[in-house]
Amino acid sequence: MARPEPTPRRSRARALRYALWFLVAAVLALMILVFALGRKEVGDAMSGPAYGGPFxxxxxxxxxxxxxxxxxxxxxxxxxxxxxxxxxxxxxxxxxxxxxxxxxxxxxxxxxxxxxxxxxxxxxxxxxxxxxxxxxxxxxxxxxxxxxxxxxxxxxxxxxxxxxxxxxxxxxxxxxxxxxxxxxxxxxxxxxxxxxxxxxxxxxxx
Incomplete structure (x- = not known):
């Protein structure tokens, strides 16, 4: 039996779900990137040069x-x-x-x-x-x-x-x-x- 053709409403709902999934994935990727960069900056700061000179x-x-x-x-x-x-x-x-x-x-x-x-x-x-x-x-x-x-x-x-x-x-x-x-x-x-x-x-x- 042939499947019924998707209605315009169903097509729009599916497109909206895909768009939301893409948006969530993009936000997560951005958060991971910000976290990674933040960790790097903190690591760089914590490994900064010692203060003062030898004595x-x-x-x-x-x-x-x-x-x-x-x-x-x-x-x-x-x-x-x-x-x-x-x-x-x-x-x-x-x-x-x-x-x-x-x-x-x-x-x-x-x-x-x-x-x-x-x-x-x-x-x-x-x-x-x-x-x-x-x-x-x-x-x-x-x-x-x-x-x-x-x-x-x-x-x-x-x-x-x-x-x-x-x-x-x-x-x-x-x-x-x-x-x-x-x-x-x-x-x-x-x-x-x-x-x-x-x-x-x-x-x-x-």
Whole structure:
């Protein structure tokens, strides 16, 4: 028996279904393309170059340290000096608190403190200074030329300011946030909202 010829209404319905299937397939293809490109951009960003330059300093135990100390773990990198009256002790105290809270949540945070005052901040002084805060803080010093070269390569402002018969140091007060590859992912400003700072650190280790 011969099949009945399709009516114009049936033909239009079939054409409409085909058009809808084609549209859905095109949208899916576009979404896959956008996702793939997005993943590539994120991957490119995450594999970006490490921040700063190579350096050779010593830690609070007198052991030689290079830029490798800033690799392999999410890192909060802070610059200051032990004679600092408020910014430095406050910042390091807060970082140690964040580190403890993150560790309780199964997260990791590397804290590295670099002195801007190597003339006074010997390894022994630094060991006592950071030891009162956490067992997992690395403090770095070296001779004047080594420290100055490191500070400049990381874009850190520092200036010796006479203060009577003594002196103090002006310096960058922000904490640099580096991912596991050593790439810069953000900063924490001095006095920043604690909830915002903790969120930044959580994202840093994500």
């Amino acid at each position: 050779q300093l010593v830690d609070q135990r007198g052991a030689p340290v290079t830029e490798a100390v800033l690799r392999g773990r999410p890192t909060a990198l802070f610059f200051g000096f032990t004679h600092c009256p408020d910014v430095c002790p406050t910042t390091l105290y807060e970082l140690a608190g964040y580190q403890k809270a993150l560790k309780a949540d199964g997260r990791d945070l590397n804290i590295v403190f670099v002195t801007v005052d190597p003339a006074r901040d010997t390894p022994e002084i630094l060991r006592t200074y950071v030891g009162a805060l956490s067992d997992d803080v690395t403090a770095l010093t070296g001779d004047d030329a080594q420290v100055e070269a490191m500070l400049k390569s990381y874009g850190i402002y520092f200036k010796k300011v006479p203060q009577g018969a003594d002196y103090t140091m002006d310096h960058t007060a922000s904490v640099l946030l580096l991912d596991r590859t050593g790439a810069l992912r953000g900063t924490i400003a001095f006095g920043e909202d604690p909830a915002t700072a903790k969120l930044k650190l959580e994202r840093l280790g994500a």
